[in-house]
Amino acid sequence: MSTKKVSRAFKAFKALIAAVYPKYELEGVENIPQEPCIIVGNHSQLHGPIVSQLYMPVKCQTWCMGSMMNLKEVPDYAFEDFWSGKPKRSHWFYKILAHLIAPVSVFIFNNADTIGVYHDTRIISTLKQTVKVLSEGESVVIFPEYHKEYNGILYDFRENFVEVARLYHKKTGKNLSFVPMYICPELKMLCFGNKITFDPNLYDKEKKEEMRVYLMEEITRLARELDEHTVIPYDNIPKKKYPKNK
Numbered sequence: 001m002s003t004k005k006v007s008r009a010f011k012a013f014k015a016l017i018a019a020v021y022p023k024y025e026l027e028g029v030e031n032i033p034q035e036p037c038i039i040v041g042n043h044s045q046l047h048g049p050i051v052s053q054l055y056m057p058v059k060c061q062t063w064c065m066g067s068m069m070n071l072k073e074v075p076d077y078a079f080e081d082f083w084s085g086k087p088k089r090s091h092w093f094y095k096i097l098a099h100l101i102a103p104v105s106v107f108i109f110n111n112a113d114t115i116g117v118y119h120d121t122r123i124i125s126t127l128k129q130t131v132k133v134l135s136e137g138e139s140v141v142i143f144p145e146y147h148k149e150y151n152g153i154l155y156d157f158r159e160n161f162v163e164v165a166r167l168y169h170k171k172t173g174k175n176l177s178f179v180p181m182y183i184c185p186e187l188k189m190l191c192f193g194n195k196i197t198f199d200p201n202l203y204d205k206e207k208k209e210e211m212r213v214y215l216m217e218e219i220t221r222l223a224r225e226l227d228e229h230t231v232i233p234y235d236n237i238p239k240k241k242y243p244k245n246k
Contacts, residue, residue, distance in 0.1 A: 010111035018054055022185075028192035028222075029057045033177050036134040037195065038164060040215045041181035042154055042223075043143040044232040051183050052141045053112055055190055060139040063126070063161075066116035069109045074102035082236050115140065123160055131167050134176065140164075141181075145234040152243040153223045154216055155234040162208050165198035175199065180215050182222035186229040193218040 032039070039060065041048060052062040067077035075098040083094035115133065117126045130140055148156040165176040180193040196214050199207075223231065223245045230242045 004111075004113075006111050010107065013108070014053065014112075017050065021050060021054060022188045024051065024055050024188050024190045026055065026057060026190050026192075031192045031195060032058055032139075032179055033195065035174070035177075036137055036139045037177040037179050038134075038161070039139060039141045039179045039181050039192070040157075040161070040219070041141065041143055042183055042219055042232075043145045043234045044183045044185060045234070045236060047183055047185045047232060048143045049112075051190060052143075056139075056141065058139050059137075060141050061113040061115050061133050062141040063117045063130075063143065064109045064112070064114035066118045066122065066126075068105045069114070069116050071102055071106050074105045075099045078102070078105070085235065085237065119158075119160075127160075127164055127167055130164050131171055134164075134168050135172055147235060150216060151220060153220045153231055153245060157212050157216055159208065159212060162211050165211075166200070166203060169198060169200050178211065178215055180218040180222065182219050182226075183232075184223070184226060184229060185232050187226060189226065191222045191226070193222050 039056070041052075044051075049062065049064070052060070065077065065081075067073040075095070078098040078101060079091075079095050083091075083098070086094055115126060115129050117123070133140055142161050144157040144161050145155040146158050150156040162178075165178070168174065168176045175198050177195040177197045179195045182189075182191045182193070184191065196211055196218075198211075226245060228244060228246045231245055233242060
């Protein structure tokens with residue numbers, strides 16, 4: 001289990017967030033296996049990281065961009081990822097804001113139950129740490145969306161997260177399951193769908209893609225089956241452009 005030393009200030013901060021953030025109804029918890037798994041969800045902007053810290057029904061750690069955990073890297077990453085799509089006339093404001101949030105970001109994400117994620121050669125350390133966490137009995141939450149539209153519910157998923165299953169099987173001999181999750185802030189619901197389980201005898205590039213697509217489609221199904229609501233998209237687009245689930 002994680003032995004990370006968490007500051008008292010962060011514990012107080014988390015308690016404050018828990019007090020003011022809306023309570024969520026959990027649906028489909030029975031779809032989460034007893035053994036460690038990967039829970040894969042829509043990012044829903046800030047809601048994903050908050051919900052993963054407050055309302056997961058199992059002990060888990062969450063993938064977090066490593067750049068958001070490094071004081072020097074936060075400003076450039078935050079501006080590019082959150083606000084670069086804003087009108088150019090306002091870029092000066094968001095660049096200042098990116099610098100202002102840097103110490104807050106480092107404080108939060110280095111104290112929270114997180115695993116640093118990188119999209120360069122350092123991804124190896126991410127995968128190793130993830131396998132270690134799973135092997136010690138904790139599950140892992142991953143938000144794999146990136147800046148490429150997929151449908152009206154999700155942006156496309158990156159591929160590397162599926163590779164965790166092969167490495168986990170190699171270390172433990174166990175088959176890892178991936179559980180789809182849909183976060184719906186407007187309805188204050190957290191929904192878990194039908195899992196898909198890694199099979200080492202069928203694992204190849206085609207199967208890896210099949211698992212990735214299955215998770216996107218299952219999350220989409222969860223969203224479509226809920227009452228009509230506004231979807232909080234991955235990209236920080238104007239609210240008037242937020243899609244509906246129907």
